[in-house]
Every structure is written in structure tokens, then in C-alpha cells.
Amino acid sequence: SVWIGAISGIDPHQDLRWWQDLVYGPYCHGDNKPLYELMGKIMWRTAKKDVLHQINIPEQTEELEWLHFSPVEEHFYRRQHSECSQDFIDKLSKMNSLDIPLDTLDRQTITSMILGPLLRLRQACSHPQAVRGQFLTATKATMSMEELLESLIKKHSPSVRKH
Known part of the structure; x- marks a missing residue:
């Protein structure tokens, strides 16, 4: 040409x-x-x-920092993991075969059946309050971690709950 x-x-x-x-x-x-x-x-x-x-790109480095959760935080994250894992297993069990290559699945199937159940985990890693539908606050303002912990304690404390 x-x-x-x-x-x-x-x-x-x-x-x-x-x-x-x-x-x-x-x-x-x-x-x-x-x-x-x-x-x-x-x-x-x-x-x-x-x-x-x-x-002049700096070398990539990796830094690991182990977190120590309070009992309430540990309960929250373990529960999120358990619920999301079960949701993933439930959706996976509805597939015809587990031998289907990912590149043969359409985008909606991948999003709803594989990535969807992991969404809450990804949200929780950013901030526990980001998990959609988990917390209802009178104000839609973002709570600090301390406020969120207090909210979780009140929500799950037997003495505070009304039966």
C-alpha cells in the first residue's frame, strides 16, 4: 500500500x-x-x-502485613466467606458439567455464576459496610470501623434484640 x-x-x-x-x-x-x-x-x-x-519504573516489591481481627471482625469475615462460598457452590452445582472451559461461557454466565458470588467478599475487603444489603443505617453516611463494630454488636447481641 x-x-x-x-x-x-x-x-x-x-x-x-x-x-x-x-x-x-x-x-x-x-x-x-x-x-x-x-x-x-x-x-x-x-x-x-x-x-x-x-x-525509571521502580522495581516491584511485595509487602505482607498480617492482620489480627477482633472477635466481631473475625465473625463477620468468616460469615462472609462461608455465605459466599456456599452461594458459589450452589450456583456451580446448577451447571451441566464442571469440565466446561471458561472461554466457552458467555459473559453473563461468568458474571452471575462465578464472579457474582465473590462480589460480597471483594466489597468486604474494601470496607465491611460496602457489602450491599448487609447494613441499614438511618443516615447513608459511611461509618467508621468503630461505629460499624458497635452496630454489629448491637445487631447480634441477644440482650439488645427485641423478640
């Missing part, structure tokens, strides 16, 4: 036979090598590893 000619200095319209005999013809017959070699000389793709020293 014209842009290849402009970049490479080769005008395929001026020497159509050259183009057809050496590049286009072999390509049409399954030999991609001449086209790839030509394109490799005029097109450029930079991999991160080739320019890493130029872009």
Missing part, C-alpha cells in the same frame, strides 16, 4: 511486479516470511524490557 511505500522508500505502485513477485504473491500462497521481514524493517514495537532502563 502507499503508506508502506512512503515509509520504506519502496513504491509498490511504481514497481508492481516487484511487489507481487517478492511480497504479495508469496503471502497469498501462505509464505508470510517476505512480508514479515519487510514489515519488521519498517514497523517498530517496543517491549518494556527493551526500554526499562529509560523509563
